[in-house]
Amino acid sequence: MGQARSSDEVTVIVSVFAMLPTAAPTASHRFAALLHVVHVAAALLSSVRHAALFVTSVLAVYLLQPATPIAHLDFWLPSASLLLVVVVWCATQPLRLEAMRETLVTAGLIAGLVLGIGALGITTQLCCVVTRMPPPNILVVAAAVAGGVLTCILVAIVFAGHPARTTWLVFALIALLVAVKLNWPISGADAPQAETASPAPPTFATIQWLGFSYIAFRLIHALRERALGKLPVMSLREFMTYVVFFPAIIAGPIDRVERFLKDLRAPFIFNMSDLVEGGRRLLIGVFKKFVIADALAIIALNDALAVQTQPGLWAWVLLYAYAFRIFFDFSGYTDMAIGLGRLFGIKLPENFNRPYLKPNLTQFWNSWHMTLAQWFRTYYFNPLTRALRMRNIAPPLIIFVTQTTTMLLIGLWHGLTWNFALWGVWHALGLFMHSRWSEFARARFGAQDASKLQWVTHLGGVVLTFHFVAFGWVWFALSNVETSLTFFRRLFGMP
Amino acid sequence: MNANINFYIRASLKALALFIAFNVVLVFVDPMPVIARLSVYNLLVPGRERLPHARQPSREYGVTTSNLDVMFNTHVIHGRVKTADEYRVVVLGDSAAWGWKLRPAETMVGAMNAQNLITPDGRKVRVYNLGYPIASAMRDLLLLDYAMRYRPDMIIWMVTFETLNDKTRFDHPLVRDNGTQVRSLNERYSLEADPALWELGYRDRTLFGLRRKIMADAFRLQLYGLPWAATGIDHDYFSPYDRVSRDLKEGDLFYDIPPKTLNEDEMTWDVVAAMHQLAGERPLLIVNEPILIADGKNSDVRYNNVYPRWIFDQYRALMLSKSAQEGWNYLDLWDLIPPDQFTDNEFHMTPNANRILARSIEAWMIEQWAKPEAAMKSP
Numbered sequence: 001m002g003q004a005r006s007s008d009e010v011t012v013i014v015s016v017f018a019m020l021p022t023a024a025p026t027a028s029h030r031f032a033a034l035l036h037v038v039h040v041a042a043a044l045l046s047s048v049r050h051a052a053l054f055v056t057s058v059l060a061v062y063l064l065q066p067a068t069p070i071a072h073l074d075f076w077l078p079s080a081s082l083l084l085v086v087v088v089w090c091a092t093q094p095l096r097l098e099a100m101r102e103t104l105v106t107a108g109l110i111a112g113l114v115l116g117i118g119a120l121g122i123t124t125q126l127c128c129v130v131t132r133m134p135p136p137n138i139l140v141v142a143a144a145v146a147g148g149v150l151t152c153i154l155v156a157i158v159f160a161g162h163p164a165r166t167t168w169l170v171f172a173l174i175a176l177l178v179a180v181k182l183n184w185p186i187s188g189a190d191a192p193q194a195e196t197a198s199p200a201p202p203t204f205a206t207i208q209w210l211g212f213s214y215i216a217f218r219l220i221h222a223l224r225e226r227a228l229g230k231l232p233v234m235s236l237r238e239f240m241t242y243v244v245f246f247p248a249i250i251a252g253p254i255d256r257v258e259r260f261l262k263d264l265r266a267p268f269i270f271n272m273s274d275l276v277e278g279g280r281r282l283l284i285g286v287f288k289k290f291v292i293a294d295a296l297a298i299i300a301l302n303d304a305l306a307v308q309t310q311p312g313l314w315a316w317v318l319l320y321a322y323a324f325r326i327f328f329d330f331s332g333y334t335d336m337a338i339g340l341g342r343l344f345g346i347k348l349p350e351n352f353n354r355p356y357l358k359p360n361l362t363q364f365w366n367s368w369h370m371t372l373a374q375w376f377r378t379y380y381f382n383p384l385t386r387a388l389r390m391r392n393i394a395p396p397l398i399i400f401v402t403q404t405t406t407m408l409l410i411g412l413w414h415g416l417t418w419n420f421a422l423w424g425v426w427h428a429l430g431l432f433m434h435s436r437w438s439e440f441a442r443a444r445f446g447a448q449d450a451s452k453l454q455w456v457t458h459l460g461g462v463v464l465t466f467h468f469v470a471f472g473w474v475w476f477a478l479s480n481v482e483t484s485l486t487f488f489r490r491l492f493g494m495p
Numbered sequence: 496m497n498a499n500i501n502f503y504i505r506a507s508l509k510a511l512a513l514f515i516a517f518n519v520v521l522v523f524v525d526p527m528p529v530i531a532r533l534s535v536y537n538l539l540v541p542g543r544e545r546l547p548h549a550r551q552p553s554r555e556y557g558v559t560t561s562n563l564d565v566m567f568n569t570h571v572i573h574g575r576v577k578t579a580d581e582y583r584v585v586v587l588g589d590s591a592a593w594g595w596k597l598r599p600a601e602t603m604v605g606a607m608n609a610q611n612l613i614t615p616d617g618r619k620v621r622v623y624n625l626g627y628p629i630a631s632a633m634r635d636l637l638l639l640d641y642a643m644r645y646r647p648d649m650i651i652w653m654v655t656f657e658t659l660n661d662k663t664r665f666d667h668p669l670v671r672d673n674g675t676q677v678r679s680l681n682e683r684y685s686l687e688a689d690p691a692l693w694e695l696g697y698r699d700r701t702l703f704g705l706r707r708k709i710m711a712d713a714f715r716l717q718l719y720g721l722p723w724a725a726t727g728i729d730h731d732y733f734s735p736y737d738r739v740s741r742d743l744k745e746g747d748l749f750y751d752i753p754p755k756t757l758n759e760d761e762m763t764w765d766v767v768a769a770m771h772q773l774a775g776e777r778p779l780l781i782v783n784e785p786i787l788i789a790d791g792k793n794s795d796v797r798y799n800n801v802y803p804r805w806i807f808d809q810y811r812a813l814m815l816s817k818s819a820q821e822g823w824n825y826l827d828l829w830d831l832i833p834p835d836q837f838t839d840n841e842f843h844m845t846p847n848a849n850r851i852l853a854r855s856i857e858a859w860m861i862e863q864w865a866k867p868e869a870a871m872k873s874p
Contacts, residue, residue: 276503295714299721304554314725321721 049268053245053344054106054237058082058113059130060246065210067132075135076144077209079114081244083148084173086110088219089239090152091159091169092226099235106237107152111145118142166223173223177216180207181416206415211249213413217375218243222257224379232258238265247340251333253351253371260346268345278342285335288328296325301477306487315490322477323470327356330369356469359461361430362438364469372410381406399435404428414476419484423475430468518701525700530710531564535717537574540724544571544599545624546638547716547729555731556722560712561672563641569716572623572645582618585625585642587635588653591784591842592626594849596732599624601846603653606853615864623647630657631667632766636680638669639773650774651856653784655842656802656810659762661687684769736839740800742791747803757809764817771823780824780859783814785832785852787841799841826859828852 061078068074086107096103118141120126127134135141159165183206222239225231234242234257242260301322309315334351341348353367365373381402388398404425411424471488478484489495536542546566549555560566567573577583586592586604594602600609604624612620623645625638635652657663664670664687670677674694681688699705723729747754771779786807787799797803811827818825836848844852 272500276500280503295718298553298715298718305722305726308726308728309722310725310727314721317721318725 049344050237050241050264053264053346054241055109055113057241057244057246057249058110060249061210061244062117062130064246064250065131066208068208069205071133072136073207074132075118075141077207077212078131079144079148081209081212081215082110082114082240083151084215084219085240085243086148086152086236087155088169088222088243089236090156091166092163092222092231093233093236093239095156095160096233103236106235106240107149110236110240111149114145115141163227163229166227170220170223173216173220177213177413178416180209180212181412182206183416211244214249214252214254215243217254217372218257220379221254221375225257230258232261234261245341245346247337247344247346248348251330251337252369253334253337253349254375255348255371259349263346266345274342274345278339280339281335281342282339285332285337285339288332288335290332293325293329293332296321296328300325301474301487303479303483306478306483306490309487309490311490311493311495315487319470319474319491322473323356323466326473326476327352356466357462358465359458360438360465361427361434361468364465365427365431372413376406376410380409396436400432403431403435407431417479418481419475419478422481422484423472426472426475430472514702518703521702521706522697522700527562527709527713528564530713531562531568533717534565534568534573535720536569537571540720542571542574543569543723543729544605545593545602545729546570546627548593548628549719549730551731552715552719554734555729556719556726557729558712558716558719559668560709560716561669562709562713563637563669563673563676565709565713565716567641569720570623570625572625572642575621577646580618582612582614582620582649583645583647584620584622584649584651585639585645585647586622586651586653587638588626588651588784589630589655589658589842590626590628591844592653593624593628594626594730595628595840595843596730596736596838597846597849598727598732599729601732601849602626603849603853603856606846606850607857610853610857612857612860618648620860622651626653627669629667630655631663631670632658632763632770633664633677633680633686634667634669636684636766636769636773637673637676639770640676640680643773647777649777649860650770650779652770652779652781654781655784655786656807659764659767659810659814661761661763664763664766680769684765684772686765686769739787739837739840739843740791741787741789741794741834743789743793743797744800745793747796747805749801749803749806752806754803754805757806757813759813759817762810762813762817767817767823768821771821778824778863780826780856781814781818782856783811783825783827783829784842785828785830785844785848787834787837788830790834801841824863826856828855831855 061081062075065074065078068077115138117130118135118138120129120131121135122138222231222243238261239257241264242255242257245255245260248255299318299321301318305318309318331352338348338350349371351370351372353370355364355368358364358367384405385398385402388401393401405428407424407428408421409424411420411422411427414420414423474484474487474491478487543557547557547569548559549557550559552558572585584607592603594605597605599605602624604622604626607620607622610620614620625642627634627638632654635658639650665677678688678694680686695705701707702710767781786802788794789797789799796805798807807829811829814825815827817823831852832844832848836845836851837843838845
């Protein structure tokens with residue numbers, strides 16, 4: 001399990017004692033001893049790394065949760081995230097008596113943290129240190145924790161030895177994901193500002209559940225791997241750290257659990273190269289997100305600008321600004337996540353690989369939000385393709401159906417709106433057209449690609465793909481079809 | 496890897512040294528005049544019709560900054576070289592002149608420009624809006640001092656009692672944030688100095704202090720130039736607002752001041768005199784801007800919720816006598832606009848009211864041009 005002190009650490013500790021000077025210490029002795037002390041400190045640090053990652057990640061679920069218009073939801077949503085993780089762990093992991101003590105300690109720690117955060121509501125000074133709004137009554141929190149414990153015991157009993165039953169949980173998570181993405185009416189009475197003389201009129205909003213999209217995908221990944229018998233055995237603490245790993249909770253990437261565990265279980269040797277590389281990625285991410293993306297946000301396409309802008313040149317400027325803004329924003333977050341992960345010895349997977357320089361849409365989707373695309377490929381696209389092939393359906397139709405539904409789902413994962421659906425369909429059509437064109441070109445031109453004009457076709461492909469993607473962003477950036485069509489008209493000089 | 500680590504350590508140390516050196520330079524050298532010159536306005540995007548001011552930058556495509564170089568470099572006046580056939584008029588004043596809740600074309604300046612006036616010697620009258628929210632005489636002197644480099648031929652100064660009330664002399668962000676310039680004006684025109692007037696301290700001149708915000712605002716204002724160019728929007732004139740009430744509050748206090756005699760020393764006459772000195776031979780027209788004269792509850796003791804009658808009547812009397820005594824060009828248009836033409840407060844007016852106001856001022860200008868002693872000189 002990698003929990004025992006590693007042999008490297010022992011070596012380091014022993015060598016410190018060996019280094020203790022017997023005679024008067026020389027300068028080099030003192031320096032070497034100092035270095036060893038630093039190493040020992042680092043080694044000790046590594047032994048608490050996992051615990052630190054676990055506690056920080058659990059706290060981050062609460063700390064990063066934005067305020068919600070419904071009272072106490074900023075406490076209940078993070079708590080629900082933790083409960084879901086524990087429930088899925090109970091449903092997917094075998095009962096191991098030898099690990100019972102550690103499990104109880106971890107479960108106790110989670111319950112203690114939840115109760116502790118809830119208890120902060122008793123004080124007026126500390127009530128909002130972790131959550132944005134005061135937590136609910138501590139007795140209600142205690143009752144909820146007790147209910148959570150009972151639920152977990154029940155799940156462990158029901159799912160023990162029945163991996164196929166995990167499918168129920170997959171459907172439950174999908175249903176929950178759909179519910180979260182729906183627009184819910186929020187009445188004035190629910191809003192915290194309801195103390196005003198007249199209640200605010202009801203408004204509609206999605207539930208701002210921090211990181212739930214990513215949490216749900218990691219949980220579904222674990223459930224599917226369990227159903228396929230490929231999920232490794234792991235402790236509750238490891239699983240919790242994987243699912244709510246704080247650098248990756250906001251914007252991914254979506255790591256695979258067995259890969260994550262490999263890094264988590266590896267002895268953490270404090271080393272300069274991780275520090276430098278992690279720091280470098282972190283700085284690049286900060287620059288991309290907070291300098292480039294946030295500056296571009298000022299001039300990037302949004303609902304207001306789409307209808308206010310004059311037709312023609314400026315509309316293109318807004319569109320290009322949005323295209324680069326979303327790239328730098330998202331890849332900046334990813335860089336920060338990868339950099340932070342690296343600082344803690346976790347090598348998160350890459351999510352972007354110069355997507356706007358790809359000569360076709362297929363390559364674009366192999367280099368944009370790669371871990372999400374990979375997730376859909378593994379758990380939706382490939383199984384569906386296999387299923388359709390077995391039914392003797394014409395390959396082009398299979399491609400059309402699988403690509404369209406996959407891209408539609410990716411679109412709807414961002415939000416259940418017509419525009420996200422259209423964005424998905426837009427890319428599906430692009431991917432389908434590209435696959436047909438590739439097929440046609442291969443049959444027609446064969447391997448004549450190495451012509452002198454190859455770079456021209458490559459460049460043309462890059463420009464064409466970029467613009468196809470950029471037009472797609474119109475659906476993605478704007479909230480409704482009418483505004484999007486208005487903006488398309490503006491792009492082409494029409495009022 | 497060692498080579499890499501050494502590279503990063505050396506690069507970090509060099510970056511740190513450069514950062515420290517840059518901050519030290521900032522303590523002694525103000526980079527803003529140079530930075531402000533690097534403006535996209537009047538180059539890549541059109542200049543703004545009025546000085547930048549935005550409470551909600553993301554809706555109004557602008558940023559409120561106190562740096563005069565940055566403010567003026569975004570303005571259309573900065574990008575327009577004065578030609579021999581232009582008669583250049585600048586308008587100073589508060590938010591009513593700036594055009595609160597109005598598009599640039601709907602302001603008094605917009606209405607004047609729409610008239611395409613021609614002077615008797617054939618020059619085209621082009622009016623520039625240099626109004627800025629919140630009334631302050633010292634602020635207007637500061638703006639005029641800067642605007643003189645654009646060689647105006649005439650200055651129109653929209654005032655109200657709040658403008659000339661000595662209490663508002665230093666009570667304006669532009670005055671507070673431009674201590675060096677205000678101090679210089681105080682010295683040049685022997686004005687009353689504020690001992691509390693401050694200048695940027697050592698820390699504030701570095702990136703750890705106010706200078707970072709000033710530079711960031713300048714940069715943001717450049718970026719907002721693009722949505723401004725794309726939309727022509729520089730202010731939130733599209734959100735609904737509550738109309739100003741014509742039923743007035745109880746009592747006759749002016750803020751917390753009960754009725755009393757308004758003394759001459761409560762007015763910033765020294766600033767008015769400095770404005771005239773600064774204007775030199777150019778005509779300076781002082782306009783007592785229209786206010787809401789409410790007709791509802793308590794309107795027998797108050798004109799509106801800002802001015803009780805006792806103070807505004809005394810102010811008008813003082814202005815009339817002082818301008819006659821000093822020979823100032825003074826136009827008292829306080830009651831020109833009917834109450835239904837005011838928008839969200841006692842000074843902000845509808846486009847129609849601004850047109851009426853513009854016609855009155857134009858009439859005064861034409862009348863002056865017709866006088867035989869009015870020589871049309873261009874400075």
